[in-house]
Amino acid sequence: MSMQEAGEKKLRPARTNATKQKLFEASMELIGERGAAGVTVDEIAAAAGVSKGTVYYNFGSKSDLIAQLLRHGVDILLARLLSVKDSSGDPLAAMDAMIGQAMDFMAEYPSFARLWVSENWRTPSEWQDTFAELRSRLLEVIGAAIEGVAGQYDVDESISRGSLETAIFGACFVVGLDRQTYNPERTREQSVAAIMAIMRGYVRK
Amino acid sequence: MSMQEAGEKKLRPARTNATKQKLFEASMELIGERGAAGVTVDEIAAAAGVSKGTVYYNFGSKSDLIAQLLRHGVDILLARLLSVKDSSGDPLAAMDAMIGQAMDFMAEYPSFARLWVSENWRTPSEWQDTFAELRSRLLEVIGAAIEGVAGQYDVDESISRGSLETAIFGACFVVGLDRQTYNPERTREQSVAAIMAIMRGYVRK
DNA sequence: CTAACTAAACTGACCAGTCAGTTCAAATAG
DNA sequence: CTATTTGAACTGACTGGTCAGTTTAGTTAG
Structure with missing residues (x-):
């Protein structure tokens, strides 16, 4: 680790x-x-x-120490998310790869994920500002990926971009943690597929 | 409250x-x-x-005290989820209503939601067994709702039922909490719509 | 040589759990 | 109707222990 x-x-x-x-x-x-x-x-x-x-x-x-720990972990996660190059030209495939990266990260640093969900929504908290900043850095990357999809597919505009980002972001943490804690037999692909359902529900039929 | x-x-x-x-x-x-x-x-x-x-x-x-608190909260959430009667006969509408109930619950008892996500994936934890039991009680209800959809729609069977339950369940908590903490301007409907995207991505086009 | 680190003692605040004692409403007795 | 008893519910001071953070005098590695 x-x-x-x-x-x-x-x-x-x-x-x-x-x-x-x-x-x-x-x-x-x-x-x-x-x-x-x-x-x-x-x-x-x-x-x-x-x-x-x-x-x-x-x-x-x-x-x-904990504040620096949070930054450290997010730096790693961000680096992985940004490592996804949209080589295929299909933004949905890029999204799939990003969620895959997120799953790998959760599997590798489950303790970071637990720390994040444990303290993230605490209010007031000593790390409020740290969380706000890190959260927006992460959502920016996810938002860009969604933007990519929206640019190349016909999407359901009635779904608010922000809520969608949150749902995907949150689902990554929760699905990743649940796999580690309650369902170790679940594969990486199953997890990615479940989260990708959100995106497939976002693009028009 | x-x-x-x-x-x-x-x-x-x-x-x-x-x-x-x-x-x-x-x-x-x-x-x-x-x-x-x-x-x-x-x-x-x-x-x-x-x-x-x-x-x-x-x-x-x-x-x-905390163990009893967890049970107490889950009893309330369960009662609300079960209060959704599939009167329209459309299981997707029922799902929508259930997620709406979940959003209302998160808005009304945000502290319970925070307690849940803070302690749920801790391992080992004093409340491990309590969580395991309560979690499966909740997933059962969500699973039944998904079952309903699968029975009446053509559904993407390649998506594992379990991962899907987890994704929806988790998204409810995370989206609900995020709304309360970072995006109070987000409406209940926006939140429900974002989570429902998962279901729309689950049913075949 | 000096920044990084050690080891151990110390301070002051804080905290889970205990327990001997108090309150009071309702039951029973006279 | 009044006096007495009972016991569940509650009180809050106290105990034994823990912990973040400090300090200091000395050690090590680059």
Whole structure:
């Protein structure tokens, strides 16, 4: 479950980046399992094989660690979504590929997905602004993909673009998590197909 | 935000039921906002206008309170979903009505929805079994509605029933919560339409 | 040499759960 | 009709423990 660099944080002493990486991995795992409030800084430090002081040397606070964790995860997800090139020229196929990427991400970083759905709709929350920003970055990408479909197919304009984005975005998280938690036998393709039903219902018959 | 009786718990001294009700309402609100781990029993007691001891008199533990809270909420949601009578004879219309009921529920009890998505995919969790049971009760109802559609329309059999249930179920929560948190201007109808796109993509053109 | 890290002790706030005691409405007795 | 008893419902101070964050003096690696 390695979270390779996605955000290229300026070149700082190698040790620091390695340490931050270990802390990201450890805290992602623990927080995904037991929730942000349910995990102690001592546990995170221990799981990362690092002392507590190091956590505070690298991050200002537990809250700050989690905020950076959220950005880190979204950077990775975004990179994957953007890696989808619409080579075939069919925007529906591109959409399919993107949802596939999302499913892979959920399977690889289920803890991130759990953290996201656990804290995303909390109000007020310490990470409200972080979530708002990250959410809109993600919805932008999905919105562009829908835009692509709308440009090349006859679509049901009575369906609001925003609600559609939300439904797809949300379905990716929920279907991905449900697969991991309750239905491990479900295949990636089945999951993608179910979510793609939204798009097929969006384009006119 | 009153949670009227849904489960008709045997006739017990009036005071206790009233107290439990107040505790349900108060804890639903607080836990929905700050998460199960982020709320103290003292706060819940204070918000319900009751002493801490009363919480422990009525519930065995904080954990037990939350488990009962989950059941309580699901009872209400189930009652609403089941209130949809397929009077028109069109299973797609029935589906539409059910999703509408779900949207109303999410708007009325957003805190329940937040609690659900916050804790549902935690593993291991104190409420794992509770969630598994409640989840299957809910999916059963949605599954029956899909069954109805499949019986009367030509449907894309390549889409797995289970994944479809999950996608719709999850989309209801996510779209409902997103509306409340980020897009209050979105109408109930827009939300229902977006989710119904899944169903329209499921039936053959 | 110095930034990164360690180890361990410490502070102050917070919190789940307990328990001895109080309230009061309804039942029973006189 | 009044006095007494009962017990379910409730109270809130208290206990034992936890945890975020700080500090400090020393160690390691680049």
